Amino acid sequence: MGKFCKNCGTQLGDAxxxxxxxxPAEEPENTVNSNDTTEKATDYTLLQWQLDQQxxxxxxxxxxxxxxxxxxxxxLSIFAITNSMNPEETSVSNSDAIIQQILNANEYAGISVExxxxxxxxxxxxxxxxxxxxxxxxxxxxxxxxxxxxLIFYVMDDKVFKMQYDASATPVPFSNEEDIxxxxxxxxxxxxxxxxxxxxxxxxxxxxxxxxxxxxxxxxPEAKTFDxxxxxxxxxxxxxxxxxxxxPDLEVLEFEVTSDDFVRYGVGRIKNNTDKTYSYVQVSINMxxxxxxxxxxxxxxxxxxxxxxxxxxxxxxxxxxxxxKVYEVTGF
Numbered sequence: 001m002g003k004f005c006k007n008c009g010t011q012l013g014d015a016x017x018x019x020x021x022x023x024p025a026e027e028p029e030n031t032v033n034s035n036d037t038t039e040k041a042t043d044y045t046l047l048q049w050q051l052d053q054q055x056x057x058x059x060x061x062x063x064x065x066x067x068x069x070x071x072x073x074x075x076l077s078i079f080a081i082t083n084s085m086n087p088e089e090t091s092v093s094n095s096d097a098i099i100q101q102i103l104n105a106n107e108y109a110g111i112s113v114e115x116x117x118x119x120x121x122x123x124x125x126x127x128x129x130x131x132x133x134x135x136x137x138x139x140x141x142x143x144x145x146x147x148x149x150x151l152i153f154y155v156m157d158d159k160v161f162k163m164q165y166d167a168s169a170t171p172v173p174f175s176n177e178e179d180i181x182x183x184x185x186x187x188x189x190x191x192x193x194x195x196x197x198x199x200x201x202x203x204x205x206x207x208x209x210x211x212x213x214x215x216x217x218x219x220x221p222e223a224k225t226f227d228x229x230x231x232x233x234x235x236x237x238x239x240x241x242x243x244x245x246x247x248p249d250l251e252v253l254e255f256e257v258t259s260d261d262f263v264r265y266g267v268g269r270i271k272n273n274t275d276k277t278y279s280y281v282q283v284s285i286n287m288x289x290x291x292x293x294x295x296x297x298x299x300x301x302x303x304x305x306x307x308x309x310x311x312x313x314x315x316x317x318x319x320x321x322x323x324x325k326v327y328e329v330t331g332f
Contacts, residue, residue, distance in 0.1 A: 102165065102172070104185030106210045109233040110159045113144065122147030129154070133236050161234040168218065171225035177202065184229065186211055197254040198268075199325060222323065249274045250281060250329045253309065257316065257324050264316040266297060266324055271309045278304045281331035283312050287321035294321050304331065 004011055005018035017024055107119070117123045126142040131154070133139055141161075144153045150169075154162040165184075174180055180202075181188055189208050196203035202216040212235035218227035255268035266285045272278060282300040286293060299314040316324070 099179050099182045101185060102183045105163065105231050106185055108153065108160050108163055109210045110161070112158050112160075113142075113155055116144060116153055116155075116160060120146050120151060120153075123153075126155070131156070156234075159234075162230070162232045164231070165229040166227070167229075168227040171218065171220065171223070171227040173223075173225050175224065180216055180226065180229070181207075181214070184214075184231065186214065195253065197256070198252050199255055247273050248329075250278070250304075250331050252283075252326050252329060255285075255326050266299075266314040266316055266326075267312065268326070269309050269311050270304075270329060272304045272306055275306045277306065278331040281310060281329070283314065283326060284328045284330075285314050285316075286325055286327040287316065287318050288323040288325075289320045290322065294318055296327065 005021065005023050007023035008018060008021045010018050010020045108116070111119070113126070123144050123146055126144045129141045129143045131139050131141045139156065142155045144155060145151060150166050152164040152166065153160050172183070174183070178188075186208055188204075189206060191206050193205045194202070195205050196215075199221050200217070200219050202219065204214045205212065207214045211231055211233060213230075213232040215230040216226050216228070217230070219225070249272070251271045251273050253269040253271055255266065258265050258267055268283075270281065270283060272281075280300060280302055281304045282298055284296060284298045287295045287297065295318045297314045297316055299312040301310050301312070304310050
């Protein structure tokens with residue numbers, strides 16, 4: 001008959017200790033030695049067996065830990081390799097929202113008509129226009145557009161020096177001015193200059209190494225949308241095209257509302273684009289609460305000379321007004 005553990009009942013066979021609980025197997029009565037030497041030997045053998053079992057358990061634990069670590073390392077390596085193989089899948093973000101790039105304007109700077117037609121589908125045969133350089137010289141330019149006329153390119157000496165993006169059919173939403181640069185792949189230079197800010201239009205110069213001037217028109221301040229962008233690559237052709245509207249004699253360059261500790265003001269700059277002196281110039285500002293006109297304010301100045309810029313400051317007394325715009329600029 002086989003031997004069984006007196007403690008847990010596991011079959012022992014010829015084992016001297018239970019493989020499950022470590023209890024010593026009972027020796028036959030004729031082999032039992034009750035002297036101290038035998039008991040000490042038994043105790044020592046049991047202790048050694050327990051130590052061996054503990055080492056085996058620790059070894060299994062170490063192997064498991066190493067396997068887990070290797071799995072994590074392999075997973076991280078696969079993730080890194082995958083990302084490096086797909087660099088174009090990253091999105092341009094601006095804190096809270098992802099900005100969708102409309103086009104990369106830098107790709108069109110100075111390219112030939114042949115390159116333009118290969119890059120943009122549906123480019124027409126071109127139409128002659130007149131433009132002026134920085135010295136006022138009238139030059140001949142050719143205007144090309146795509147099928148839906150959302151993109152217009154101006155070419156001089158077989159090089160694109162200016163382009164326009166027309167989104168009047170579907171105005172483009174934006175959060176701030178920086179968003180618009182990102183939409184057209186432009187990284188503004190540190191010496192970027194804002195030349196015009198009327199609320200409805202923005203104009204910048206010294207924009208980047210590729211872009212000389214950048215203009216945004218058709219801005220809706222309430223809806224936060226725009227519908228037109230003009231990009232000039234070559235500064236020597238910064239003058240207007242003949243089909244562009246003339247600047248007003250008294251041009252609003254900037255307008256915004258500021259406040260001190262007590263009241264608000266409508267402030268901005270107005271330029272005299274004529275060669276005469278205005279004895280009197282007045283700016284009128286309408287004040288609205290949402291869509292309702294709730295009042296107006298004004299400021300005036302005397303003797304505004306040719307090319308001079310007037311910095312106006314109109315007092316705002318309405319506490320309920322939350323939207324303002326320059327209604328009229330007059331002078332004589």
